[in-house]
Amino acid sequence: MKLQRNGRSKALAIGAVALVSALSLTACGSDDNTSSNGATGGGTTAAAAKIACGKGGQLLGAGSTAQGNAIDVWKTAYGAACSGTTITYGGGGSGAGVQQFNQGKVAFAGSDSALKPAEVEASKAVCTGGQGVNLPMVGGLISIVYNIDGVDKLTLDATTIAKIFDSQITKWNDPAIAALNPGVTLPDADIQHVHRSDDSGTTDNLTKYLAKASNGAWTYPASKTWAAKGGQSANGSAGVSAQVKSVKNSISYVELSFAQTNKLKSAAISTGASKPVEATAANAATTFAKAKIAGTGSDLALSLDYATKDEGAYPIVLVTYEIVCDKGNKAESLDTLKSFLTYAISADGQKAIGDGGYVPLPKELSSKVQGVVAALA
Template sequence: MKLQRNGRTKALAIGAMALVSSLSLAACGSDNNPTPAPSGSAGTSAAAIACGKGGQLLASGSTAQSNAIDVWKAAFGSACSSTTITYGGGGSGTGVQQFNQGKVAFAGTDSALKPTEVDASKAVCKTGQGIDLPMVAGLVSIVFNVDGVKNLVLDGPTIAKIFDSKITTWNDPAIAALNPGVTLPSAPIQAIHRSDDSGTTANFTTYLSKAGGGNWTHAPSKTWAGTGGQSAAQSAGVSAQVKQVKNSISYVELSYAQTNNLTSASIATGASKPVDATAVNAATTFANAKIVGTGSDLTLSLDYATKAEGAYPIVLVTYEVVCDKGNAPATLDTLKSFLTYTISDAGQQAIGDKGYVPLPKELASKVQAVIPTLA
């Protein structure tokens, strides 16, 4: 099913812009030690949240959504003091593995479940299987720390060559051609990638495969396969390394770029001008997303090679992986309550100023319809 764009792209962009510019939301706690926020500080009233039966809810996975989870934990914890939500992060690969081992009630992954992972989930979801529910929309920004360079334009083929060690210096002719008038140093490029299995890596390498002009010959994967470069664990580690290492470049979610005051490159897509890494521009891409999952699974297909005006191409969706049937009875009620909040208008708007993109209402309504059916 295609999310209709007619007349809605501008509305999505305007809505995202308003959210990014006007919402002010304090996130409290950490992945391993959730701390409820004082009443009202999480940007939503207690009356807007149905708490469920309470208890402890364990989850892990994507670090791309960690900042969003922090916001949601604060709001939910403030309204529902009898519930403790612990999100362990660890990366998408870890989250899916722990879900299929029955260690967590849900997992966050930036890459939809593979058929083998769905099959493995049936051992935990004894009467059903794992499904993907899109919950956090965002974008992957190409962050850089280059001496004397404040604005940088790159395109798919050039990015692919940089991250596969085919372009190794900043003043390479291919980079210079995209940045007329910019003084680029002759320094070696320090390309940094994720060391852990990562859905962010999967989305980034899918972009390189689709938009790299044949210069990325590796299959898209959570596991990094490029040649050379340095590595760092998780989104926080990658962000910290770019901040510390001169003449470095990496890929990280916009939320982490903003938190760490990192500069993001603009992407030349074939549109009339390069596209900046903003939530507004990502919203334009999400307006054309297609649902390709079946049944209760809402896996999306995204156009990484888009040339639409103002459409940022390197986007990602974090899915919450749950059982369609066979969820643990002790946590099912609380799981449904928490997910109902996160996909609500209040929940989606709450993460708008953290570098995320509220899901289009057409898609959010489909997620909202699935959650009550979880058993």
């Protein structure tokens, strides 16, 4: 597994991530292993985790719903080990998180898309003497989830997904879908496709995949904002999941953990490999194996191959970044920010999300992130 940065190869395998729209984390010394959404902390307790607590106080973050459950897992161990600290993470989507960060309202933002040049420039107004940088903390895959009576296995490819979400394919028994699913009885039913209503890094990564792999069927630019025709919309990953669960003959896109939590079926993806690729963390890790660091200096933004045809490589992937100031962080929250992020990227922090069904970042990449976190000022 290789990563390139400044001409040098680096090993990389990044794991899957989970979601929640918002959560509040209070480090109060509790030994309760239950997260705010009912998930457990993957068995990681204060006794198992080695956490160097900060000076305490309040730390605010916001953004990606894709990383909410990962923070929720981390909160159990961090809260049990540390006291006097209140960490509040509000979801709202990647776009909202970046906006709040660049307005100086939060110490860190979660985003499933790296900062754009204009956003980096805007960050300089709040990062005195520095700028916002992208630190990969968790990685995942986007499941194409569906709710079709009598259909337990479904295969789609980028072209059919693009046409479904653009209202060009409107029936489940359309010949293009049937050709990908020999032997499967598909109903003569209208397709109910659901997309995110909020600006979403999940949408951005899905549309990057469609733009790269659909052979021109997706005619819109990759974006956090949904642009295609028709369909229903829902807010956040939780809203999209609930919509698919309740609406027959529906289809949408959510991160793997929400598919699992809501017991939604996920389509296999035909990529051009010898057989369709199932939506599993292990198959996403195969894609992440060839990711490259595209950022420079303290910025560790990654470049992903959405059009991969490698055997067993799931193509619809995302990375969630913590966006922080490399310099110019607020003095009152800097110590706690570094403490929390140091735990999150540590072996214990990564094992905690691994125990919860995700794949931890490899040591070489996590070491790079640790180095940047330690140098935050």
